[in-house]
Amino acid sequence: MSIPPLQTVSTGLVVAIVGFFSSFPIVLQGLAAMGASPAEASSGLMAASLSMGLTAIVISLVTRQPSSVAWSTPGAAFLAVSLAPAGGFAEAVGAFLIAGALTVLAGLYRPLRQLAANVPLPLAHALLAGVLITLCARPFLALADAPYTAAPILLTWFVVGKLSRLFAVPAAVLMAVGLTLWGGAFSPPNHFLTQPVIVLPAFSLASVLGLALPLFIITMATQNSPGMAVLKGEGYAPRPAFFLSAVGIASILSAPFGALQTCLAAITSSLCAGADSHPDKALRFWSAVMGGVFYCLFGLFAALIISFAAAAPPKTLEVLAGIALLGVFANSASVALADAKSREAAAITFLTTASGVSLFGLSGAVWGLLFGGLAFMLSQKS
Numbered sequence: 001m002s003i004p005p006l007q008t009v010s011t012g013l014v015v016a017i018v019g020f021f022s023s024f025p026i027v028l029q030g031l032a033a034m035g036a037s038p039a040e041a042s043s044g045l046m047a048a049s050l051s052m053g054l055t056a057i058v059i060s061l062v063t064r065q066p067s068s069v070a071w072s073t074p075g076a077a078f079l080a081v082s083l084a085p086a087g088g089f090a091e092a093v094g095a096f097l098i099a100g101a102l103t104v105l106a107g108l109y110r111p112l113r114q115l116a117a118n119v120p121l122p123l124a125h126a127l128l129a130g131v132l133i134t135l136c137a138r139p140f141l142a143l144a145d146a147p148y149t150a151a152p153i154l155l156t157w158f159v160v161g162k163l164s165r166l167f168a169v170p171a172a173v174l175m176a177v178g179l180t181l182w183g184g185a186f187s188p189p190n191h192f193l194t195q196p197v198i199v200l201p202a203f204s205l206a207s208v209l210g211l212a213l214p215l216f217i218i219t220m221a222t223q224n225s226p227g228m229a230v231l232k233g234e235g236y237a238p239r240p241a242f243f244l245s246a247v248g249i250a251s252i253l254s255a256p257f258g259a260l261q262t263c264l265a266a267i268t269s270s271l272c273a274g275a276d277s278h279p280d281k282a283l284r285f286w287s288a289v290m291g292g293v294f295y296c297l298f299g300l301f302a303a304l305i306i307s308f309a310a311a312a313p314p315k316t317l318e319v320l321a322g323i324a325l326l327g328v329f330a331n332s333a334s335v336a337l338a339d340a341k342s343r344e345a346a347a348i349t350f351l352t353t354a355s356g357v358s359l360f361g362l363s364g365a366v367w368g369l370l371f372g373g374l375a376f377m378l379s380q381k382s
Helices: 006-021 024-033 038-063 073-080 089-108 110-117 121-145 147-163 165-183 205-233 240-257 267-273 285-300 302-311 316-338 343-355 364-381
Strands: 069-071 262-264
Touching (some): 006 038, 006 267, 024 302, 038 069, 038 240, 038 262, 089 205, 147 165, 147 316, 165 302, 205 240, 205 267, 240 262, 285 302, 316 343, 343 364
C-alpha cells in the first residue's frame, strides 16, 4: 500500500478537527436528553467517533473515493429536543439500531431508498429547521443568563468566522476550553482512554415511530443523500448500495456502545473531494482515510472531553451547540421556504416540529412531517 501524501494528511487533520469539534457538544446534549449517564455518553461519543473513522477508512480504501463519514449531527439535534423514551437510554439505543437497520435496507432495497429520497425536499428541510430553531436560540438566551460565558464564545465565533467560517466553531471551542481552565473546576479523569459501556437495547413501537423513523428520514435527507451528491459533483461515482450498507452496518455495530447513527458527510466530503485536498484526483481518497484515523484518535480520548464538558461554566455546551448549528438552520430554513408552491406545507411542518407537541407517543417531528405531507399533497392537487 502506498504512503499517503503529506497534503492529504494535513487535509485529513483539518477534516477531523472541523467534523469533531464543530459538533460534539450537540452529540453530548442529544445523548444526555435520551437519558445517558456520563459514562454512557462518554462511551457513545467514543463509539460514534470510532465508527465514523473506521467506516471512512474502509469505504475510501475499497472505493478509492474520498468518502468522508460523520455522525448524524441533525439526528443528534433531533434527540436533544426530544423527550427521553419511557424505557430510558436502552430504548434510545434500540431506536439507534432500528435506524441503522433501515439504512442498510435502503442500501440493499432500492424502493425503500427511493421512498426515502422522495420525501419532498422542502418538508425535509422544514423538519430539520423546526428541530434546530430551539437549539439555535439558546446561545442568545444565554447572553442574559450567563453573559460572561456566552459573550466571549459568541464574540470568538463571530470574529473568527469573518476570517474563516470553517474554523469559527473550533475557535469557539478553544475559547470555551480557556474559560473552563480559568474557572479552575477541571480535574483530569482517572482514565484518559475512554472506557466502553455496553447498553442492552430495548424496543417499543413508540420509540420506533417517534425516534428511529425520524432519525432515519432526517439523516437520509440531510446527510447521506447530500454526501453522495457532493462526490458526484466532484466527478466520482458513489455506489448507493455499498455506501448506505456500510454506514448502516457501522451504526448497528456501534449502537450498543451508545452511539447514534453513522452516516455520509457533506461538508467534510467537499473538503476531501475538492482540489485543495490534492492536485491528483486519484489520491484524494487519502484525505478521507487520514480524517478517519484522526477521528479514531479523538474518540479514544472522549473521556477527557467529557471531563472538560462537565467542568465547563453553565450554558457552555448550549452556546457551542447553537452556534455550530446556526449555518445548518439558515440553510434549511432557506430551502424549506424557497418555493412558493410548497411554502405553506413547509411552514406547517416547521411550526409543528418546533412546537414540540407530543401526541399518542409520537414526537413533534413525526406530526410535523405528517401534517406537512398532507398539506403538500393537497397543494399539488389544487
